[in-house]
Amino acid sequence: MSQEHDAFSVESVYAELLGRAPENKMEPRMEPMFRAMEILGEPNKAMPIIHVTGTNGKTSTARIIEALLLAHDLRVGRYTSPHLSSVTERICLDGEPVPDEVFVRIWDEIRPYLAIVDAELDEQGLVPLTYFEALTILGYAIFADAPVDVAVIEVGLGGITDATNVGDGQVSVVTPISLDHTELLGDTVRDIALEKSGIIKPGGFLVSSAQEPEAAQVLLEAARELEVPFRFQGVEFGVESRTLAVGGQSLVIQGLAGRYEDLALPLHGAHQAQNAAVAIAAMEAFLGGGQTALNEDLVRQGLENVASPGRLELIRSAPTLLVDAGHNPAGLKVSADAVKEAFGFSALVLVVGILAEKDAPAMLETLYTEYGDLVQDLCLTQSTSPRAIPAGELGEIALRAGFKEQDLYITERLDDALEWAVGRAEATGDLAGGVLVTGSITLVGEARTLLGK
Structure with a gap:
């Protein structure tokens, strides 16, 4: 063949x-x-x-x-x-x-x-x-x-x-x-x-x-x-x-x-x-x-010899871009602990997409609580999965979780989300800034493909 x-x-x-x-x-x-x-x-x-x-x-x-x-x-x-x-x-x-x-x-x-x-x-x-x-x-x-x-x-x-x-x-x-x-x-x-x-x-x-x-x-x-x-x-x-x-x-x-x-x-x-x-x-x-x-x-x-693709995986540097398949509050919590321990970011741009069967309010509340002042901007987006929560709906949930409207960027297109997030991280001029893509395994999978992994 x-x-x-x-x-x-x-x-x-x-x-x-x-x-x-x-x-x-x-x-x-x-x-x-x-x-x-x-x-x-x-x-x-x-x-x-x-x-x-x-x-x-x-x-x-x-x-x-x-x-x-x-x-x-x-x-x-x-x-x-x-x-x-x-x-x-x-x-x-x-x-x-x-x-x-x-x-x-x-x-x-x-x-x-x-x-x-x-x-x-x-x-x-x-x-x-x-x-x-x-x-x-x-x-x-x-x-x-x-x-x-x-x-x-x-x-x-x-x-x-x-x-x-x-x-x-x-x-x-x-x-x-x-x-x-x-x-x-x-x-x-x-x-x-x-x-x-x-x-x-x-x-x-x-x-x-x-x-x-x-x-x-x-x-x-x-x-x-x-x-x-x-x-x-x-x-x-x-x-x-x-x-x-x-x-x-x-x-x-x-x-x-x-x-x-x-x-x-x-x-x-x-x-x-x-x-x-x-x-x-x-x-x-x-x-x-x-x-x-x-x-x-x-x-x-x-x-x-262990590898675990999509689990706090470093995809690129300058700025640092990580993907993590955290898809429930407990998973996001342990990943946040690891991010803060291992990477020492001074500022972080989050790119988040969540599937409909997940507890999106609890997940966004966890991200708000765990990353606190570290989050410079939050981009809400969606994967191509029919089960993805529309990005606009996620934006409303994020506001209720505590994120500020001026810090949000909402787009249905993941390629647009990644380009915006990298641009925001670069704009700070802070070498200790980075981007984290998280919230669903389908989002992480598509992000890895777009980024050439």
């Missing part, structure tokens, strides 16, 4: 996937996923799985686990969502998006079997396989075909009825739980934790970030009921110390079975250090049941 044909073919598959119902158009269910796995010969059982859920930090944690596994010379599949620029980013083999040819070939192979499941659902008056269900099936099929030694699978939404939950995690990882997707998961941290605890499986091992008490209690009860060993950050493992370093930070981490010093992590923020500690504990649980220390040189090697 030519490259042009590959690219066209991937786009064709993506268009076909997008033609399916989105996840929020159906009732929670698992039966169609198990039926698809049965027809395909159970690719969900072809490899051990490290299953990752939580509200914030899932993708970064999954990427760190992947890097550590690769340092141990294992063949790794990683399934994460959403993507920043190409759908193939969601299904990675050995740290790279699945080759276009493989993506298209496996889709062509499984398409007839998905049609069987679709027909059965249609006969029952049910919604055919959704976009995310079909993509998850494709991910499992690609990993089984490779084959991989281990799959790192990030939950799409929740846990119990998430399409990825046809896989049984040998290690279940839970990153910090907070309020998000409340219309689907429940409006308390306890309700959301109950949903996410559904990935814990008999015979597995639970590794959790530090949690709010009500979330921690839910996870403890689930692990005890299933007689699964459980380890919590801040109790059995954690970050012992962290210092700023060029391009990231230097860490000392106490794991479940070992202590790891002089670790260079090329990511910014205390939250990423905590994600690294969770990833190391998950590795110890996976490779030695939490009883055996990892090879320290391999841990160093793995962490040094």
